[in-house]
Amino acid sequence: MLELEHISFEVAGERGEKEILKDVSFVLPDNKFVVITGPNGGGKSTLAKVIAGIETPNSGRILWDGEDITDLDITQRARLGISYAFQQPVRFKGVTVFDLIRLASGKEISVSGACEYLSEVGLCAKDYINREVDASLSGGEIKRIEIATIMARKTRVSVFDEPEAGIDLWSFQNLIQVFEKMHSQIQGSILIISHQERILNIADEILLIADGELVKHGSKDEVLPTLLGTANAADFACSKIERC
Numbered sequence: 001m002l003e004l005e006h007i008s009f010e011v012a013g014e015r016g017e018k019e020i021l022k023d024v025s026f027v028l029p030d031n032k033f034v035v036i037t038g039p040n041g042g043g044k045s046t047l048a049k050v051i052a053g054i055e056t057p058n059s060g061r062i063l064w065d066g067e068d069i070t071d072l073d074i075t076q077r078a079r080l081g082i083s084y085a086f087q088q089p090v091r092f093k094g095v096t097v098f099d100l101i102r103l104a105s106g107k108e109i110s111v112s113g114a115c116e117y118l119s120e121v122g123l124c125a126k127d128y129i130n131r132e133v134d135a136s137l138s139g140g141e142i143k144r145i146e147i148a149t150i151m152a153r154k155t156r157v158s159v160f161d162e163p164e165a166g167i168d169l170w171s172f173q174n175l176i177q178v179f180e181k182m183h184s185q186i187q188g189s190i191l192i193i194s195h196q197e198r199i200l201n202i203a204d205e206i207l208l209i210a211d212g213e214l215v216k217h218g219s220k221d222e223v224l225p226t227l228l229g230t231a232n233a234a235d236f237a238c239s240k241i242e243r244c
């Protein structure tokens with residue numbers, strides 16, 4: 001179980017300190033599918049980076065099964081079982097897609113085993129397995145490859161920052177199925193940052209972050225109707241939710 005206690009994060013701005021996260025506390029229970037949503041610039045990615053160990057909070061604690069992991073970096077947290085998929089995935093020149101999936105799985109897997117993960121994310125495996133993870137891959141392709149590596153990792157917490165970004169509409173339904181399958185098959189929690197109603201729809205719980213604050217947290221049935229049915233929801237959602 002992952003717990004965030006009174007997390008605040010500040011950066012130095014032109015007019016003094018800028019508070020990006022303000023006293024955010026919540027519990028991510030085991031085996032839950034949780035979506036963080038909210039307006040642009042609200043602090044969602046920063047929160048995900050704090051969870052992954054890319055950013056260190058100025059105050060507050062992060063607990064992993066009750067143990068304080070606030071000072072652990074991304075590598076140490078990955079070893080504990082926290083995976084993070086970037087909004088803009090990193091490219092690795094000289095490393096093939098197969099290398100990346102094999103490394104992620106943490107064991108010797110066959111090419112056909114690695115190909116299965118690629119097929120899951122809608123890529124024709126034979127076309128990609130030997131390609132380098134470099135700038136020749138499109139934004140959508142690299143995003144799907146990164147999702148495949150997180151699936152191969154099978155960690156206890158998988159954090160995805162806007163996995164739908166750069167994914168075409170045709171593949172989007174497939175992506176939803178990938179997440180539903182991950183949720184049913186892996187013993188772990190999935191934390192997704194998303195503005196997409198169809199991703200919000202498959203969540204167990206939704207967190208609404210706005211202006212650095214956790215404004216709402218509850219089950220999908222509690223939170224989603226209020227997001228979709230109020231003027232506030234329209235304020236934040238229409239820029240990205242597909243039906244708008």
Ligand SMILES: Nc1ncnc2c1ncn2[C@@H]1O[C@H](COP(=O)(O)OP(=O)(O)OP(=O)(O)O)[C@@H](O)[C@H]1O
Binds near residue numbers: 038
């Ligand atoms: N290192 C930094 N220095 C200065 N400002 C930052 C830094 N990191 C984040 N910010 C600012 O903090 C705010 C929150 O950014 P963040 O990327 O967490 O928002 P977000 O909710 O993920 O937004 P989006 O939906 O647009 O992806 C933004 O105003 C951003 O410009």
